[in-house]
Amino acid sequence: MTLDWSVVWEHREALAAGTATTFLLTIATMAIAVPGGIAVALLRMYGAVPLRALAAGYVELFRNLPLILVVYWAFYVVPILTGVGLSALATGLAALALNVTAYNAETFRAGINSIRRGQVEAALALGMSRGQALRRIVVPQALRRILPVLASTWVSLFKDTSLVSVIAVTELAYVSMQVRAQTFRVLEMLTAMAALYWLLGYPQAKLVDWMQRRFRVTE
Amino acid sequence: MEFDFRVVADSWRFLAYGVGVTLLLSVVSGVASLAAGFGVASLRLYGPAWVRWPVVLYIDSMRAIPVLVVLVWTFFALPIVSGITMSPFTAALVGLTIHLAAYAAEIVRAGIESVRPGQARAALALGMSRAQVLRRIVLPQAIVRMLPAFGSLLSITIKDTAIASVIAVPELMRQSETVAGQSFQPIEVFTVAMALYFTMLFPVTRGVDAVYRRVAHLGRS
Numbered sequence: 001m002t003l004d005w006s007v008v009w010e011h012r013e014a015l016a017a018g019t020a021t022t023f024l025l026t027i028a029t030m031a032i033a034v035p036g037g038i039a040v041a042l043l044r045m046y047g048a049v050p051l052r053a054l055a056a057g058y059v060e061l062f063r064n065l066p067l068i069l070v071v072y073w074a075f076y077v078v079p080i081l082t083g084v085g086l087s088a089l090a091t092g093l094a095a096l097a098l099n100v101t102a103y104n105a106e107t108f109r110a111g112i113n114s115i116r117r118g119q120v121e122a123a124l125a126l127g128m129s130r131g132q133a134l135r136r137i138v139v140p141q142a143l144r145r146i147l148p149v150l151a152s153t154w155v156s157l158f159k160d161t162s163l164v165s166v167i168a169v170t171e172l173a174y175v176s177m178q179v180r181a182q183t184f185r186v187l188e189m190l191t192a193m194a195a196l197y198w199l200l201g202y203p204q205a206k207l208v209d210w211m212q213r214r215f216r217v218t219e
Numbered sequence: 220m221e222f223d224f225r226v227v228a229d230s231w232r233f234l235a236y237g238v239g240v241t242l243l244l245s246v247v248s249g250v251a252s253l254a255a256g257f258g259v260a261s262l263r264l265y266g267p268a269w270v271r272w273p274v275v276l277y278i279d280s281m282r283a284i285p286v287l288v289v290l291v292w293t294f295f296a297l298p299i300v301s302g303i304t305m306s307p308f309t310a311a312l313v314g315l316t317i318h319l320a321a322y323a324a325e326i327v328r329a330g331i332e333s334v335r336p337g338q339a340r341a342a343l344a345l346g347m348s349r350a351q352v353l354r355r356i357v358l359p360q361a362i363v364r365m366l367p368a369f370g371s372l373l374s375i376t377i378k379d380t381a382i383a384s385v386i387a388v389p390e391l392m393r394q395s396e397t398v399a400g401q402s403f404q405p406i407e408v409f410t411v412a413m414a415l416y417f418t419m420l421f422p423v424t425r426g427v428d429a430v431y432r433r434v435a436h437l438g439r440s
């Protein structure tokens with residue numbers, strides 16, 4: 001078995017571009033899914049009854065579907081249903097955002113629900129409005145519990161962006177597998193891909209651990 | 220626009236086979252990662268110091284690398300390194316287990332560490348051996364507390380088996396792709412696939428919650 005690792009260095013520009021796309025997808029998805037998640041969580045908790053059911057249905061549906069299927073579905077079905085042809089990147093982003101928004105909605109809902117009701121009741125008894133109680137009492141405490149969960153969702157999302165490679169979004173996994181197919185350097189390219197994800201993902205995972213220690217809530 | 224679900228009815232055997240493979244792969248890799256997870260966690264908690272750091276490195280690495288990458292590497296690259304050729308199903312089983320065992324190990328560790336150390340000290344003071352403490356005091360409480368996390372791990376396992384479609388395991392995702400490609404009716408096929416996955420996954424999450432509510436009192440201390 002002869003190995004030729006120079007193939008990795010030769011394709012450094014493509015790999016760097018793929019890495020950039022991976023980060024871009026992660027950042028853009030979170031930029032949509034955090035406000036989206038807040039909106040869905042608020043709808044589910046305080047919305048009118050039909051809206052609540054709709055929000056709950058959306059969350060349950062996307063939490064119970066494999067992301068890769070959502071990606072395929074978005075790729076093949078959305079253009080036919082809407083008549084709008086999106087680029088692969090936009091389709092991948094849409095699928096990721098739909099998925100992560102559902103998870104974030106649950107994170108926000110759980111965070112807000114974790115604050116004992118007595119605290120809101122006490123705030124109301126002191127004469128605060130519901131909005132004030134939420135803003136001054138619930139949100140500051142809930143944030144401490146929400147942030148570490150959002151951080152670990154971030155790491156999962158960073159890894160899950162690899163799934164949009166199946167619809168030819170040129171992120172890190174797709175680029176690596178393309179180079180593999182062109183050069184037949186299977187072991188080298190796949191190992192390089194794993195190593196790159198490891199180098200990028202490991203510090204993020206460690207950062208999440210640190211955040212979880214830092215924000216630990218003791219009851 | 221017209222929908223024609225006959226394509227799904229015509230190829231129902233093909234899709235049902237996919238459901239079968241998905242369930243089989245989920246159950247086998249779920250059980251394997253659970254067993255491996257207990258092993259890895261006990262190495263991390265009770266192993267000698269020189270074993271602990273490679274174990275921590277393994278766990279954290281699996282948290283950093285996507286499943287897709289692990290599966291593709293196991294199927295395409297591992298045979299080159301090891302000389303062992305694996306069927307797609309075996310490769311998926313190995314890859315998923317390597318990946319998920321790390322998560323299972325973290326669940327086991329968190330469960331065991333959640334039992335207050337005072338209890339173990341009290342048991343030791345009463346003259347129990349370390350193994351007895353673990354078996355009689357720590358594990359009965361810890362396992363109950365691990366249940367909800369194992370439930371979500373099982374649902375993650377089922378979802379991750381869909382990624383095995385990229386290494387041509389004939390599970391539901393792959394079979395749906397094939398039918399969609401041959402019939403040119405992706406809407407019908409993928410929508411049915413969604414319904415099938417939802418029907419498999421929803422009862423798992425709900426079922427584990429229901430079981431946990433019944434046994435939760437056993438984990439209190």
